[in-house]
Amino acid sequence: MSLLTLSDMSVTLRGHPVFSDVSLQIGEGEVVGLIGPNGAGKTTLMRAALGLVPHNGVSSLANMPARQRARHAAWMPQNHEIAWPVDVETLVxxxxxxxxxxxxxxxxxDRQAVDRALEQMGxxxxxxxTATRLxxxxxxxxxxxxxxxxxxxLVMADEPVAGLDPAHQIQTMRCFQEIAAQGKSVLVSIHDLGLAVRHCSRLVMLANNQLVADGAPSAVLxxxxxxxxxxxxxxxxxTTSGPVFQPLDVLK
Known part of the structure; x- marks a missing residue:
């Protein structure tokens, strides 16, 4: 079963093409890492899939009524700042x-779902x-x-591990793997390719205004x-501890 289907998706902002003709499907039980250099369009692709920016092509999510979409996909945007002085439990x-x-x-x-989420994130x-004091x-x-x-x-998260210490980065990615083990799926944009290799079952690479690779981490990187x-x-x-990826040098 497909939890997200994109067909020939294209976005142009302020007269400049961000990406063109992107097609992909996300099935059940996947942790899909969305990778690419800065400016490749990762955030825009996720927002377009949710129907939050104008686009050409078809997104199965964007075609849903808003309430149905909110029950099908949870969205965590890149801005992680909390503006409301409420307690953590209320915010969750x-x-x-x-x-x-x-x-x-x-x-x-509902209370049980909140308790599980609080436990999962420690x-x-x-x-x-008070959340604003954290x-x-x-x-x-x-x-x-x-x-x-x-x-x-489906969970869609835009750079969720940015700003976390290494232990909580790993904890978060493991949490996404646990979600996938339940038959759900996660689409996560991520710059740390080492984390992506170890915790994503699949990588989708954007570059040069298009989708350039899609597959297992070893096939994409x-x-x-x-x-x-x-x-x-x-x-x-x-390795015996799993895959290890380490950037070495910038190529001139």
Whole structure:
């Protein structure tokens, strides 16, 4: 079953093409890493898929009514700043809004979803803290928890590990893998290719206004793609601890 289908998607902003003719499908049980150099259009592609920016082509998500879309896909944008001085539990509970009817109070099922999300992100000790008084990394974890509490078949997260310390970066990516193991899927834009290699089942690479590679990490992060798309060399090896990817140098 496809959780997201894009067909011939193109976006032009302020007269400049961002990307053209992008087609892809995301099925069940996948962690798909969206990678590419700065300015490749990763954020724009995710926003276009959600129907948040004008586009040509077809997105199965953008074609859904807004309420159905909110129950199908949870969206975590790149801006991780929290503006509301509410406690962590209240903020995470906002993820349940798509599941509530008009005037409906939070149910036991909603509370359980919030509790799971807080536990997954290691936020139980911060449950009653004011979110705006947390560190930047802690605020990011709260927003990830809100996304998880939405409990949708598809999670779309734009650079969710940016600003997190290494332990919480790994924890977040492992959480996405656990979601995929439940038959759901995650589309995550990510710059850390080492994390992407270890935790994504599939990589989609954008560069030069188009989708240039789509497949297993080892098939996408080839020396040629790294040279031509990122301008780097790297060490990529399969070890007893799993795949290891380390950028080495900038190619002149």
């Amino acid at each position: 509970t906002l993820g349940r809004i798509p599941h509530l009817g008009a005037g409906q109070s939070v149910t036991e099922q 936020l139980e000790p911060l449950r009653h803290r 560190s930047g990394g802690e605020q990011t974890r709260v927003l990830i928890a809100r996304t998880l509490a939405q409990d949708t078949p 080839t020396p040629e793609n790294l040279r031509d798309r990122f301008g780097i060399s790297a060490h990529f090896a399969q």
